[in-house]
Amino acid sequence: MIAGLTYFVTEAWASVWRGRSAAILSVLTIAIAAFVLGLFLLVAGHVQRTVDQWSRSAxxxxxxxxxxxxxxxxxxxxxxxxxxxxxxxxxxxxxxxxxxxxxxxxxxxxxxxxxxxxxxxxxxxxxxxxxxxxxxxxxxxxxxxxxxxxxxxxxDRRWLDRLVSLGNFVRWTGLLLAGVLVLAAALTVTNVVRLSLYARRDEIEIMELVGAPLSFIRGPFVCEGMIQGGLGAVVALALLRVALTLSAPRLSALAAGLFEVGRIEFLSGLSVAGLIVGGMAVGCLGGLVASRRIH
Amino acid sequence: MRSCAASWNARERRGAILAAGCPTGAGTLSSAARPNTVIEIDGLSKRYAREVFALHDVTMRVGRGEFAFLTGPSGAGKTTLLRILLRQEVPTAGRVLVDGRDLAALGPADVQRYRRTLGFVFQDFKLIPRKTVFENVIFALRILGVPDVQQRRRTFQVLKWVGLQHRANAFPLELSGGEQQRVAIARALVNEPVLVLADEPTGNLDPDLALEIMNLFREMNAGGTTVLVATHDRELIHHVGRRTIALDHGSVTESA
CATH class of the missing domain: 3.30.70.3040 (Alpha-Beta Plaits)
Structure with a gap:
């Protein structure tokens, strides 16, 4: 089991490195989707905290x-x-x-x-x-x-309810936009993994000839998608962190007027983990779709 | 040069596998139930397009432990027959049994298990360029789930048998054509196959190297492995002197 996973990861990483120019493309596509999603999560989180605070004092x-x-x-x-x-x-x-x-x-x-x-x-x-x-x-x-x-x-609850509705609208708009971007990212990963699959078609044929199980052949490609997805999410989080740090003074002043929160805070640990796992899931999906050609 | 075949004969190879408690190929029949004929083909036809037959009504047998040549001019159907035996192609008509298995009845998972009981050698070697010689050979054992220590031991044994133990860490493209083919033969043999199929294995080699490769096949066969080699090289067939099955335009024209 562990040996199999090690094999998948080693092979996948080697493949990502060999096709790094294409891999960078899919990592960036996922990064853009994750960045947009992270940004909306950040705004929605602050709106929610403000609403909660105001709700408590309603x-x-x-x-x-x-x-x-x-x-x-x-x-x-x-x-x-x-x-x-x-x-x-x-x-x-x-x-x-x-x-x-x-x-x-x-x-x-x-x-x-x-x-x-x-x-x-x-x-x-x-x-x-x-x-x-x-x-x-x-x-x-x-x-x-x-x-x-x-x-x-x-x-004074009526306008608070309106604010909640506005917050929900922002959240759902963000999710919809991020959903479209995630779909685009999944398609990019699929195509990049497909390129890698094409480059290794001789190797796949050899694996098929020696009777390798499908999971053994497909595993590295799925893992390759997951690596790209995970890297994309990490890049997005890093960009979000940097953007937040650089614009913190201006944002804090703006936030003080908009939200009743002391300062702008980064995403929670759960959201960070969710974005990384989500990125890997999207990559995994792309890898799965691409590797379905092997049969 | 290569060490003598006696350094790792079939009995020793089989003993090593049994000692390791590893399968020699999932689904392989027990020795008592094994048929004497490894390849049994009846009325095999393969049609690619309307009235274009690659093989037509082929009937042939290859016995257990036999070494046979499949010969004929280009386009005779040798490669198609080997592809059917490797289950890369499905016959249009007829029945193909290999070691008692009806190839037409195999599902996808059965095909994988079946192929693990075969060895194959091609003209273009089919080695993975980014993997070392050792990795190319051990790869066939890895999928069988053989324990790591046994994998390494058996890979070294088979590389020693083909005389390439000193090139274990080299990459295929650093080797000569003959050496690459010896690596392919090592890979074909490492999993203790019931049958080794070779498609023009000497096609890219000069006559001396071709003979050397043929000697490896003979030694492999002397160890009990059934070998079927497709070649159009009449001189080589004459030199080795084994049974020949001749194909022409998709039909068997001679079997002697």
């Missing part, structure tokens, strides 16, 4: 009328706390709301100083659980908005 804001009574407020609080999809409820008084406003928007603070009364309403800030359904939140929102003492209910 809030339902229940604004209270200035004239609402303590009893009405208690009733609202009790309804909110009794709802399973609510993770936490915090009361923000008019004074606390004003202080927060002044802290968050210091340039607008003078405007509030000139106002006779505090214009900001008291509110309940409701943090929602991460697994709550949109319909359940809608029902809660509708119920609370009808309660006495409640002026308005704001639910």
């Amino acid at each position: 809030e339902l804001s229940v604004y209270l009328r200035d004239e609402s009574t303590d009893g009405e407020r208690a009733a609202v609080r009790n309804v909110l706390r009794a709802t399973p999809s609510v993770a936490a409820v915090e009361f923000v008084s008019k004074t606390a709301a004003l202080a927060r406003f002044r802290k968050n928007f210091p340039e607008l603070a003078p405007a509030t100083d000139s106002a006779a009364d505090n214009p900001l309403p008291a509110s309940f800030e409701v943090r929602l659980g991460s697994d709550q359904s949109a319909a359940a939140v809608e029902r809660l929102s509708a119920r609370v908005s009808r309660m006495a003492g409640v002026a308005d209910v704001r639910y």
Whole structure:
């Protein structure tokens, strides 16, 4: 078993080296596909992390009328706390709301100083659980908005859902594009392995004549495709890493505005392993298709 | 020059294989069940196009341990017959039995197993240029799953028999034509074949080298291996003096 694998790898590597100019072509084709896929995974990962972060802090804001009574407020609080999809409820008084406003928007603070009364309403800030359904939140929102003492209910989940949809769109577009490129890469590998097969047709004939099993003849060619695929993925990851490092300062500034993440991070270990294994799988497929000519 | 054939005769070769506990070819019949005829052909025809016969109604026998020549002019059908015996071609009609196997009934995996019981030698040597002499010969054993130590030992033995043990690390293109053919013969013999098929094995060699190669075939045959050599060289056939099966226009014209 191990001797057979060693034979496959040794023969495949020798073949890749002999036909290196053609092999470089297929390695680059796979590298382009893997680079595009990696880039989209990177962007989708950051979008997902932002969505997760925002989801955790997704809030339902229940604004209270200035004239609402303590009893009405208690009733609202009790309804909110009794709802399973609510993770936490915090009361923000008019004074606390004003202080927060002044802290968050210091340039607008003078405007509030000139106002006779505090214009900001008291509110309940409701943090929602991460697994709550949109319909359940809608029902809660509708119920609370009808309660006495409640002026308005704001639910910021709607645009978050839109962001999630946008993220999914980006991810699926990326996957589709990468899929087309992967197909092109698989075809290139198939043709490059076919060239190698053609160059070694005498050798294949000899192997057939001595009664070598098909797996023994085809194995090196499949392995050759896998080597090309794996190398392509490694090249793509290296390029992605270099591109990320070189553009990190600009990207971080951009990301700070776009995503609520501290800095741009490289792909996770799982994604890196997935890309390499995926590249090898594509190469393997190309090698298999090409070597099907041997029978 | 080559060492004497007695250095590795058939009995020793077979003994080495049995000692190693290795198959001499999957599916080979036990000695008790082995037919006395290794090649048994009845009414064989091979047609490539409408009314274009490469072989027509060929019937012939080659006994176990026999050395026979297949002769005839170019286009007589010698190579086609050998290709059928190697199961590279399938007959259009007729029956071909080799060591009791009906070649028409073999599936793809059976063909592989069958070929492992054969040895072949061609005019153009069919060596892998990027592999050394040793690697070219040991390759035939590797696919049999023979243990590494046995593979190496048997490869050295057979290279010694053809007198090329000192060129084991050379590449085929570094050898003369005669030496390359001796490597091909070593490869043909290393797996203990039931039958060795040779297609114009001396076609690229001068007369002296041709005789030397023929002597190797004779020694191989003296060890018990059945040998069928296709050649159009009448002088060589006369010199070796074995049974001749003559083909002309795809039909057997003489068998003596």
